[in-house]
Amino acid sequence: MLHDRSLEESATVFSEPAISITKLNHYYGHGSLRKQVLFDINLQIQRGEIVIMTGPSGSGKTTLLTLMGSLRSIQSGSLKILGNELLNASKAQMTLTRRNIGYIFQAHNLLNFLTAYQNVEMALETQDVTAQAADCRIQDILMAVGLEERMHSYPSDLSGGQKQRVAIARALVSQPQIILADEPTAALDKKSGRDVVEIMEKLAKEQGCTILLVTHDNRILDLADRIITWKMDA
Ligand code: ADP
Numbered sequence: 121m122l123h124d125r126s127l128e129e130s131a132t133v134f135s136e137p138a139i140s141i142t143k144l145n146h147y148y149g150h151g152s153l154r155k156q157v158l159f160d161i162n163l164q165i166q167r168g169e170i171v172i173m174t175g176p177s178g179s180g181k182t183t184l185l186t187l188m189g190s191l192r193s194i195q196s197g198s199l200k201i202l203g204n205e206l207l208n209a210s211k212a213q214m215t216l217t218r219r220n221i222g223y224i225f226q227a228h229n230l231l232n233f234l235t236a237y238q239n240v241e242m243a244l245e246t247q248d249v250t251a252q253a254a255d256c257r258i259q260d261i262l263m264a265v266g267l268e269e270r271m272h273s274y275p276s277d278l279s280g281g282q283k284q285r286v287a288i289a290r291a292l293v294s295q296p297q298i299i300l301a302d303e304p305t306a307a308l309d310k311k312s313g314r315d316v317v318e319i320m321e322k323l324a325k326e327q328g329c330t331i332l333l334v335t336h337d338n339r340i341l342d343l344a345d346r347i348i349t350w351k352m353d354a
C-alpha cells in the first residue's frame with residue numbers, strides 16, 4: 121500500500137508545473153519604510169519551457185528570482201517549485217528545493233582563487249556522487265561549454281564570456297531541474313552573450329531542464345519558447 125501511495129504521489133508531483141505562482145506579493149522594509157515590490161503575481165512555467173522575462177529596472181525581477189530560487193522566504197501568496205510549496209517552508213525544505221535549481225547571475229560569481237574546474241567542482245559538493253563520477257561530469261560539462269583547454273585556468277586568465285561559460289557549467293553540472301538566470305549576458309559583448317545563452321539552451325534541452333532567464337538583451341529573445349514582459353505596478 122505504502123509503495124502504491126508513494127508512486128501516486130510522485131506521479132502527481134511530476135505532472136505539476138516546474139514553477140507555479142499564485143497571488144504572490146512581496147514587501148521590503150518595515151513600518152513606514154515598508155514598500156511593496158511584487159503585486160499579486162500569477163505565473164506558471166511548465167517543465168522544459170524556456171521563458172525569458174524582460175521589464176524595467178526596479179520592477180522586482182531579481183526579487184522574484186530569489187523567491188523562486190528559495191534564497192528568500194515567501195511572505196504572502198503561493199509559490200510552488202516542482203510541486204513543493206515554499207510558503208511557510210522549513211529551512212530544510214528550502215535547502216532541498218535549492219538542490220534542484222541552478223543559478224546564473226549577471227556577475228559570474230566565480231571564486232578567484234579556484235580554477236575553472238574547481239569552481240565547477242564546488243557545485244557537486246552537496247551532491248551524492250563519487251569522486252570519479254564527479255570528475256567525469258566536470259570534464260564533460262566544461263567540454264560542452266567549450267572550455268576543455270581552460271579547465272585549469274583561474275578566472276583572472278579567462279575572458280568575460282569564458283567566465284560566464286564556467287558559471288553555466290557550474291549551474292548545470294548538478295543536472296538541476298530548473299535554471300534561474302538573472303541578466304546572464306549583461307557583462308558580455310553581443311557575440312559572446314548570444315553564444316553563452318545558446319550553450320545554456322542546448323545543454324538545458326538535453327537535460328530536459330526548465331529555464332527562466334531575465335534579460336534586457338533583445339538579441340536573445342528569439343531563443344525563448346515564451347516571453348513575459350513585466351510592467352511596473354507601483
Ligand atoms: P529588478 O531586478 O527588476 O531591477 P529588484 O527586484 O532588484 O528589481 O528590485 C525591486 C525593488 O525592490 C527596487 O525598488 C529595489 O530598490 C528594491 N529592493 C531590492 N532589493 C532590496 C532589498 N534587499 N531591500 C530593500 N529594497 C530592495
Ligand code: MG
Binds near residue numbers: 181182183302
Ligand atoms: Mg535585477
